[in-house]
Amino acid sequence: xxxxxxxxxxxxxxxxxxxxxxxxxxxxxxxxxxxxxxxxxxxxxxxxxxxxxxxxxxxxxxxxxxxxxxxxxxxxxxxxxxxxxxxxxxxxxxxxxxxxxxxxxxxxxxxxxxxxxxxxxxxxxxxxxxxxxxxxxxxxxxxxxxxxxxxxxxxxxxxxxxxxxxxxxxxxxx
Numbered sequence: 001x002x003x004x005x006x007x008x009x010x011x012x013x014x015x016x017x018x019x020x021x022x023x024x025x026x027x028x029x030x031x032x033x034x035x036x037x038x039x040x041x042x043x044x045x046x047x048x049x050x051x052x053x054x055x056x057x058x059x060x061x062x063x064x065x066x067x068x069x070x071x072x073x074x075x076x077x078x079x080x081x082x083x084x085x086x087x088x089x090x091x092x093x094x095x096x097x098x099x100x101x102x103x104x105x106x107x108x109x110x111x112x113x114x115x116x117x118x119x120x121x122x123x124x125x126x127x128x129x130x131x132x133x134x135x136x137x138x139x140x141x142x143x144x145x146x147x148x149x150x151x152x153x154x155x156x157x158x159x160x161x162x163x164x165x166x167x168x169x170x171x172x173x174x
Contacts, residue, residue: 039139046112055104055141055149056111058118060134061088066097073126074103077117082110084146087153087168102141104149114138 045051061070067088074080085104090097105111117123118136143152153168 039141041111041115041138041140043112043115046108046115052108053140053144054106054108054111054146055085055102055144056114057100057102057139057141058114059100059137059139061097061101061136062099062134063097066099067101069126070101073117073123074114076126077113077122079105079110079114081171082106082113084171085149085168086171090166102143102149104141104146 039057041056042051058070061067063069070088071080071086074083083103083105086101088097088101103114105114115138118138121135123136143149149168150170156168
């Protein structure tokens with residue numbers, strides 16, 4: 001089971017009546033696999049038109065060139081002008097990529113095209129068969145669509161990053 005964000009735990013008295021030192025730690029709750037399954041990508045549902053989501057999270061993007069390499073990967077697959085949003089966050093207060101990216105495509109068909117590229121091993125091939133390169137993993141993102149992403153990131157401090165490589169890329173309306 002995976003861990004989810006929790007709420008602050010209430011202080012609980014110990015046997016001697018003092019407040020527990022664990023009182024200020026967030027309470028972690030287990031999330032069932034079923035709760036995460038709503039983020040699974042189903043190519044069949046995309047093909048049938050049943051799933052119209054367009055924003056994905058791509059994981060296992062590591063290394064100092066990960067952002068550049070992934071944008072080149074999208075270009076190689078003909079997807080360079082098919083997304084309206086791209087963001088690869090850095091770890092807080094560090095100059096290290098967090099290892100994942102969010103991409104919003106113009107249509108579900110582009111999600112399917114990236115899915116097929118990833119499942120077909122194109123990322124590993126693009127990385128020259130690098131033994132240290134883990135296969136990419138994809139799922140749907142919590143925020144869906146250009147408008148939700150604009151709303152979420154319009155007040156974000158990442159928009160004011162001095163380094164443009166650390167800012168989200170907005171490429172126009174969906």
